[in-house]
Amino acid sequence: MAEPTVSQKSPYQIKLKAGKYFWCACGESKAQPFCDGSHKVKGEFRPVAFELTEEKTFWLCACKKTSNKPYCDGTHKNL
Template sequence: MSEPVVYDRAPAELDLEPGEYWWCACGRSMTQPFCDGSHEGTEFEPVPFVIEEKSTVWLCNCKHSKDKPFCDGSHNDLPDDIF
């Protein structure tokens, strides 16, 4: 299994309206942290998630969270040379 592209160490802090969203798991999207279809031809698939009410969320940008799409602090355990 290949590794995703690390977009950023810091999570994306976003105020999201209710709705369905697609989080980029491959790290290649030009609309980070959301999917733009750049995963085509890779083994990665976007992660769908639903926001029920307007919320502030922290979405993972390092692509290594165990709680995808949300940041779980995994970026703190990655080596500095990956960024």
């Protein structure tokens, strides 16, 4: 199984409005932390869809190794 590309070794702190988002799981997107369709090149990865009902600040995983996709769980500290 292929490993995702680490886009950076710290999470993206980002304020998001209510709506549906697609988190990049392959690490190749140029629109981090969101999917831009680049996963189609690596093949094995699919973006993670998530929906928000209110505006809030999040820490989205950028290392792509989190066990709580799309959110940072601290795994990046061990890379």
